[in-house]
Amino acid sequence: MDHQLTSSIALANVSELEKQQLLKKLLWKILPILFIAYFFSFLDRVNIGYAKLQMQEAIGFTDSQYALAAGIFFIGYAFFEIPSNILMDKIGARKTLARIMILWGVASASTMFVSSATQLYFLRLLLGIFEAGFFPGVILYLSFWFPSYMRGRVTSILILATLTAPIIGGPISGLIMTHMDGHNGLGGWQWMFLLEALPIILIGLVCLFYLTDKPEKSRWLTQEERLLHKKIMDDDRGPHDTTKQVSNHSSAAVLSCLKDYRVYLLASLAFAAYCGSYGFNFWLPTMIKEMGITDIAHISFYAVIPFSLAAVGMITVGRSSDKRRERRWHYTLSMLFGAAMMCLAAFWTGDMITRLIILGLAGFGFSGGVVVAWSLPAAYLEGKTTAAGIAMVSTLATMSGLFAPWIIGVMREITGTNEAALLSIAAVMVLAALIMVFLIPAKAVYVSDK
Template sequence: MSTQTATPNIPGPQSAEADAVYRKVGWRLLPLLFIGYVAAYLDRVNVGFAKLEMQSALQFSDTVYGLGAGIFFLGYFIFEIPSNIILHKVGARKWIARIMISWGLISAAMMFVTTPMSFYILRFLLGVAEAGFFPGIILYLTYWYPAHRRNRATSLFMTAIAFAGLIGGPLSGWIMRDMAGVAGLGGWQWLFVLEGLPAAALGLVVLKYLDDRVSEAKWLNASEKALIARDIAAEASTKAEASPLTVLRNPRVWLLAGVYFSFVSGLYGVSFWLPTIIKSIGVADPLQIGLLSAIPWFFGVVAMYLVARNADRVREQRWHAAIASLVAAIGLVISVSFHANQFIAMFGLTVATMGIMSTLPVFWGLPTAFLGGAAAAAGIAMINSFGNLSGFTAPIIMGRIVDATKSTDIGLYMLAAVLVVGAVLVLCVKPEKVQNI
């Protein structure tokens, strides 16, 4: 990949006409992408709620659970880069639909788990099926938004993570409590069925509704298409275009992969273990656990959007991400230090979730600022796949720690330390490399 000197900011049209065009794009694309990611994230982390009953019903240890929760990301890691390259070649509409249909069916099939091996196999296949969805959407947004408008669009898409937690907690708690025993199935089995099949249905909607490129959008007129095309072309002229193999040798890409690994460690540490953490502070009823787990995610939605909006306004990503990561680490330390006090512990978890969620959309402004075309497809997928390896390692380490200590405290301290490392690493990304955002 060629390196290039810093270029001036490309502000793009700021007229009322341009604002109206991008609002139109947002209302057309983002709701469907948002709903799709809600479904994806629910199916990825609902194993955290299923654990509350599944573990005792199947006699799984915390180590078995941690490996099963994490092995999803091994399949994700292996197939993510090929998946994103295929998406770039065949188009988002067909490939995203394929991803959603296959992962929805496999997620529902989790109801048939009876042994640790069947648990591992289905979680691995779920990762294989979903590989490429998130980086594919990040790449897809670069086809429609120039960089100075993309942070906010990315944040609106990624609020699906917090929204999945917001609705997923109460929904999962209700399913497990009120569906238990229906048709002879456990509540955890109904959880996988009722949260998995909607994703497959959404895949059919994507196949009918999504447009691959601006030029194919019948809902845009010629002048609107020309405005977007002009913005995208102006930004593309500042980006490096290279082969996927060249991208994988670029030290900037590896640095960003390390940053994302740190941030995602905190995200999945909270996502997979939040129900267990809440249970450990004295809450037993699954529905109450679900309702309480919605609180951190609600505030995470708000913080995520406000931080991303401010990052767009001042055109700065590094310090926004670093400060948010440090705030998340402080929140985790608070939750551990005061776990005997339910109110303060929940406050700490809420602060941690706000910080973790705020790192994500501003982070993705960094790699998409200098990667274009096939380089973007490979680079985004590589960064995301290595980042998501933390989803493989963090649950396994947490599971071993819980088995050994009968507490999540040491594991949460570990996650806080990783978030501090992420804050330091993101500040090592040279600011002149992202001035064209």
């Protein structure tokens, strides 16, 4: 009892610097490996954009079949995302994330053996099933460790992997496809799928032994640090957060999410921002090729321009949103700016570099929208079947990965150009901005100082 009293007194007198030092320790312990894992997650799902430049001739499929193959991943992902997140709530993050990484690595590597569009459909569907639950699982996992006022920053760092993948992974993919083409009788696209899948299998095994399911189970935190962390999280939730939680892994939790309008509002915000992201990842290499660049390695390096500007937007908007503890206008202005740049790119008739910069500024907007959108669910749904709720938001938002490639493919086939495709994505972004302004309540978009 005396020890508990002493600990309580010590916690009451703890400085802000000590809290920040602890949170910084958590950041450096947890985030690097999750960032690397998400890097390969995104690379393995979008490297088909570069593979298309060789695969299409080798296998023989149309733009519409490619769009279906790129998007069918998200059907498997959507159907199995909630079950995966519920399983994580039961067995813990360590086993769940390791299982996801190892299985999706095997599926991604197996893509090197496809010889028809049907086989490609099947493996892309399988890849989505195996990868399902990874991102919402990570978002839920981070909510165990970091208070709400840090989640914009933490989420922006994590989601930065979606842009680091094409910035770093794109040129690597291009070089592999160029220099390994024909080696040992395999195409460059086959080597790319194999070499980019193997690392995630290893990372999955590392996560199995490295991660800790919950802060209170961590052996690398002292007892005092665990108590301080609990205080930080309790203070962040506030003394009046006494909501009775429905079990995160019960059927009632899932049904509650299906009936919760907030889930659909939050999902629409991420869906619209993701439309720009997936449109870029699946079609930008093809668009650059149509600008007159034929060498695959050169295409991958030119693609760095828009993806780098998108990364700047993600970091800048995420940090600004956290600093000002505000979400509504950071999201709205980012999305409207991105939509305006998308429209400008659609009608630009000048040089290629300027058009890539304009597309990059569009990426600045929708990437800022992505990070702000993902800073909301863990706080807004807190105490309300969080695990199933975050998974449901992710499931619905992820369907943009099916919608965006499809709408771009359809518009390209109908019009023969990219203009209508870019304008369609811009319209979705404007609609989401209006949803944020008029339908998302103030308590969801302003983070109070706890």
